[in-house]
Amino acid sequence: MSAGAGGPCATAPGPGELVAVAPGIHWTQIPIPGMLRTVNAWLFEDDDGWTVLDCGSDTPAGRAAWDALLAGPLGGERFARIIVSHAHHDHIGLAGPLARRLGVAVWTSGAEWQAALRRRQESTAGHDGVLAYYRSLGCTEADARGYIETRATGTRNMTDLPEDCILLGEGEEIRLAGRPWRVMTGGGHSPEHVVLHCMADGILVTGDQLLPRITPFIGVDPSDPFADPLGSYFAALDRFAAIDDGTLVLPGHGMPFEGPASRAAETRLHHERRLAAIEAEISRPRTGYDVARVLFPRAMGGAHERLAISETVAHLNHAVVTGRLTRETGADGVHRYATA
Numbered sequence: 451m452s453a454g455a456g457g458p459c460a461t462a463p464g465p466g467e468l469v470a471v472a473p474g475i476h477w478t479q480i481p482i483p484g485m486l487r488t489v490n491a492w493l494f495e496d497d498d499g500w501t502v503l504d505c506g507s508d509t510p511a512g513r514a515a516w517d518a519l520l521a522g523p524l525g526g527e528r529f530a531r532i533i534v535s536h537a538h539h540d541h542i543g544l545a546g547p548l549a550r551r552l553g554v555a556v557w558t559s560g561a562e563w564q565a566a567l568r569r570r571q572e573s574t575a576g577h578d579g580v581l582a583y584y585r586s587l588g589c590t591e592a593d594a595r596g597y598i599e600t601r602a603t604g605t606r607n608m609t610d611l612p613e614d615c616i617l618l619g620e621g622e623e624i625r626l627a628g629r630p631w632r633v634m635t636g637g638g639h640s641p642e643h644v645v646l647h648c649m650a651d652g653i654l655v656t657g658d659q660l661l662p663r664i665t666p667f668i669g670v671d672p673s674d675p676f677a678d679p680l681g682s683y684f685a686a687l688d689r690f691a692a693i694d695d696g697t698l699v700l701p702g703h704g705m706p707f708e709g710p711a712s713r714a715a716e717t718r719l720h721h722e723r724r725l726a727a728i729e730a731e732i733s734r735p736r737t738g739y740d741v742a743r744v745l746f747p748r749a750m751g752g753a754h755e756r757l758a759i760s761e762t763v764a765h766l767n768h769a770v771v772t773g774r775l776t777r778e779t780g781a782d783g784v785h786r787y788a789t790a
């Protein structure tokens with residue numbers, strides 16, 4: 451492990467490379483479509499085989515990265531399992547093809563597995579419910595159809611799912627890289643995101659639940675329009691806040707870092723500020739679409755606009771659940787939010 455100004459590991463692995471971050475724990479990056487460019491995959495080395503945690507999107511570049519790893523630093527190794535932190539395409543997309551290739555099972559939580567199956571069905575299902583959802587936020591029909599199209603783009607990189615899955619649950623203990631790890635699950639970014647904590651050695655594998663520099667996307671899904679994912683996420687952040695700040699965090703994107711409690715506090719502050727900005731904005735009843743345009747003026751258009759609206763509604767719903775705002779549904783079926 452190399453110490454440096456950039457944190458506990460100063461240099462990220464190049465394509466097809468492994469970097470050791472702790473004894474028996476290795477890091478690689480798989481290219482993914484979109485702004486984040488890469489997802490981190492973590493590899494745990496044990497006598498009965500290696501464990502892969504997170505796989506990348508099912509794209510030619512993602513497949514080529516695994517080809518290079520399996521022909522290079524992982525050539526001839528045995529594998530024990532694949533663990534998927536959550537069911538977004540950049541983490542689960544290649545889990546099916548890779549599991550078949552390595553001859554191993556895929557492990558994740560029950561709600562993540564269900565979410566992956568639902569997402570795969572979406573490509574063939576009708577979109578009436580999703581259209582109605584976006585109209586209830588004050589979006590035009592044309593905009594709503596655009597959002598549905600951008601969502602389908604992500605789903606295309608995760609259609610080849612494994613046949614079945616071994617389920618991991620909150621509080622379970624597993625051994626990886628010769629150490630005991632406690633499974634922590636939490637909502638917010640996804641329904642039952644899997645995080646692994648090795649208290650003995652002070653290592654936390656967070657997937658997208660806790661990230662350096664950026665905050666994970668917290669959004670409302672059209673299938674559950676009044677959900678409060680931000681409330682679930684605050685509960686997950688409270689648990690990170692209780693973990694020793696000397697702990698090494700291995701995140702789903704970006705560089706490893708130390709200090710889960712400090713990062714959890716910064717992340718919470720980001721959302722508290724956004725809640726305050728929303729309340730300041732709602733001097734008269736506004737739709738979710740109106741508020742998103744004010745909060746994310748540069749994000750309006752395509753996939754960014756869909757994510758901006760989804761994240762705005764997460765904050766609006768949390769403000770309603772906690773009594774800070776009210777939500778009224780008009781005769782036009784559109785929800786309008788106002789200060790309580």
Ligand SMILES: [Zn+2]
Nearest residue numbers: 538540658702
């Ligand atoms: Zn991710």
